C-alpha cells in the first residue's frame with residue numbers, strides 16, 4: 001500500500017438505484033411518474049440564459065420565500081439544498097458533532113450510515129420490531145442525535161405524530177431530524193411541532209411528490225437558530241449550492257398547489273389499487289403511506305423475481321440485505337406502467353404454478 005493511502009478519507013459509498021439509459025418501466029427509485037407542473041416547464045423554456053453568466057443568489061431568497069409562504073413559516077426558518085441528500089448531509093455535519101452515538105433505525109435510508117462514516121460520527125442502529133415498526137423507547141437512551149424518516153424507507157410505514165413527538169420530547173438535549181421525503185403521500189408532518197420543540201429539524205424534498213428529482217431541490221424547516229447554524233456550515237462548504245434553473249423552477253413548483261395535490265391524489269389512488277392487486281397475487285405488503293410498496297411473496301424468491309422483472313424491462317429495487325432479503329420495493333408508477341407489471345407477474349406466476 002502506498003504511504004499516502006493512509007491519509008485518504010475512505011468511505012463505502014451509498015449505492016443509488018440504477019438509472020438505465022434505455023426505456024424501461026422504472027419502478028426502482030421512487031421518482032414521480034408525472035411531469036413537473038406547467039409553470040416549471042414554462043420557467044425552463046423562458047430561462048434567461050444571460051443570467052447564467054452570474055453566480056446565483058447564495059441565499060436562494062425567492063425559493064426560500066416561496067417555501068416559507070407555502071408552509072406558513074418565516075423565511076429565517078427555511079434552508080434549501082441540492083436535493084434533501086445535500087440538506088441531510090449538511091445536517092449531519094452541523095448537528096451531529098458529539099462523541100455519543102447518533103441513533104437511527106436498522107432498516108432505513110441507507111445514506112445515514114454513509115454520512116456518519118464519512119464524517120466520523122459514531123452511530124448505533126436501533127432495531128425495528130418484527131412488524132418493521134419503530135420502537136420509540138429505543139431512542140430514549142443517551143445519544144448524540146436522532147434521525148429517522150417518516151414514513152420510513154424502504155418499508156413505507158408511517159408512525160403517528162404522537163410517536164414522533166415522544167421521540168422529540170425525550171431528546172431535548174440533542175437535535176432530532178425527521179426526514180419527510182414521503183410525507184405528502186400520507187400522514188401528518190412534524191412541521192406542526194416546530195414551534196413547540198427547538199431541537200426539531202424537518203427535512204423534505206422536491207424529488208418525490210413535486211416530480212423534480214432531476215432538478216435536485218430539498219429543504220429543511222426548523223427554528224431560526226438551527227437554520228442559521230446550517231447556513232453557517234453551508235457557507236463554509238459551498239455558497240452557491242442552488243443553480244439558477246433550480247431556483248426559478250423551484251419557485252414555480254411550490255406555487256402550483258393544485259397540481260401538487262392532484263398528482264398526490266393520483267398516486268395514492270394507484271397505490272391503493274396496486275396494493276389490492278399485489279395481495280390478490282399472494283404478496284404480503286406492508287401498509288404504505290408513501291409512493292412505493294414494500295412487498296414479499298411466500299412462494300417466490302425476491303431475488304429471482306427481481307431479476308426476472310429486470311430481464312423483462314421492469315425495474316424495481318432489491319437489496320438482499322439482512323431482514324429484508326425477501327422483499328421488493330416497488331415504486332408506484334402510472335396506472336399503465338403498473339398494468340405492465342401486473343401483466344408480467346400474472347404470466348410469470350401462471351407459468352411457474
Ligand SMILES: *Cc1c(COP(=O)(O)O)cnc(C)c1O
Nearest residue numbers: 083084085109149153181205207
Ligand atoms: C429520496 C429520499 C431522500 C433524498 O431525496 P433527494 O432526491 O436527495 O431530495 C432522502 N431521504 C429519503 C428517505 C428518501 O427516500
